Amino acid sequence: MTERGCWVYGVTDRDPGQELSGLSGVAGGAVRAAPAxxxxxxxxxxxxxxxxxxxxxxxxxxxxxxxxxxxxxxHVIETASRVLPVLPLGLTTVYASxxxxxAAFAERRRDFRDALAVVRDRAEWGVKIYARPERxxxxxxxxxxxxxxHGSGTxxxxxxxxxxxxxxxxxxxxxxxxxxxxxxxxLHSALAGHAVRTRIHPPQSPSLSGASAPMLLNAAYLLDxxxxxxxxxxxxxxxxxxxxxxxxxxxxxxxxSFAGEAVHGAGEAEDERR
Amino acid sequence: xxxxxxxxxVRPRENAPVVSRLPEDxxxxxxxxxxxxxxxxxxxxxxxxxxxxSIADVDLVKVSLRALLASVSALSAAESGSDP
Numbered sequence: 001m002t003e004r005g006c007w008v009y010g011v012t013d014r015d016p017g018q019e020l021s022g023l024s025g026v027a028g029g030a031v032r033a034a035p036a037x038x039x040x041x042x043x044x045x046x047x048x049x050x051x052x053x054x055x056x057x058x059x060x061x062x063x064x065x066x067x068x069x070x071x072x073x074x075h076v077i078e079t080a081s082r083v084l085p086v087l088p089l090g091l092t093t094v095y096a097s098x099x100x101x102x103a104a105f106a107e108r109r110r111d112f113r114d115a116l117a118v119v120r121d122r123a124e125w126g127v128k129i130y131a132r133p134e135r136x137x138x139x140x141x142x143x144x145x146x147x148x149x150h151g152s153g154t155x156x157x158x159x160x161x162x163x164x165x166x167x168x169x170x171x172x173x174x175x176x177x178x179x180x181x182x183x184x185x186x187l188h189s190a191l192a193g194h195a196v197r198t199r200i201h202p203p204q205s206p207s208l209s210g211a212s213a214p215m216l217l218n219a220a221y222l223l224d225x226x227x228x229x230x231x232x233x234x235x236x237x238x239x240x241x242x243x244x245x246x247x248x249x250x251x252x253x254x255x256x257s258f259a260g261e262a263v264h265g266a267g268e269a270e271d272e273r274r
Numbered sequence: 275x276x277x278x279x280x281x282x283x284v285r286p287r288e289n290a291p292v293v294s295r296l297p298e299d300x301x302x303x304x305x306x307x308x309x310x311x312x313x314x315x316x317x318x319x320x321x322x323x324x325x326x327x328s329i330a331d332v333d334l335v336k337v338s339l340r341a342l343l344a345s346v347s348a349l350s351a352a353e354s355g356s357d358p
Contacts, residue, residue, distance in 0.1 A: 204308050
């Protein structure tokens, strides 16, 4: 008989009642509401064979496993967020038992309540900005498959001309990168004007995103529902003003990017008195 | 969290941004993995539990995942005290 642990998806301050019945989470476990130090945690049971510390260390390195688990985790948070205010937890929070989870959460109750107050009735929107590929890197649609570099060692004059051409291309690219960086900063602050909070994520790896164009901004914005229309209008306007940039918007997301920050920032907020 | 129905769904024109709203029945599989990992790995509340293992704790020396995931690299940078 394998040991079971308690996987935590998120925390809420409401009683979900029957709202989440039938919802299944990571590894198909049935999601339930568990008392968690005065709040309610959304949890399901997991096998420690797969989700114990050693197994996690191994499994987190497997992108397919990670994808399955990340999607299941998100599915639960996303579904619950439609009916409850949910403070999402990151991957991977596993407890040996419900009581140990409850005890740990009791210690953080104040933080959780403050964080819930920040994200309540708000959603996260993501904006990614790319340089348009034709601007950034003219020609060469298949960067992997360039001409053979060796075996054709002829014509140093042609080589020199190539180097010159290449250098001027690089200079132009550098300049347009500088312009783009300024435009992106301006766009970000314009969009931030619609948001309660913002967070900049590092640019995504092209090998994961599949995008060939350089990513210039990967940002998240926490929006009041009332501000979403204005935010979208600002994105459209920005994209009209900057044809050299490609903007991609995703959302609404559960407030992942702001849940941790809200908890960590809670101490300072208290100092300023509530 | 459900009052998004009134917003216009914006379809991309040639030069327009891609504004994708996630409708309520949007299949989870369609969400880009990389966007999701940005959030569930680098976001969310971090609570220390008895088995809690954040990906930043994982020794990924022999693995390509760390190089693959910007959020993981950023996490490690943040852990070691430098600004992301």
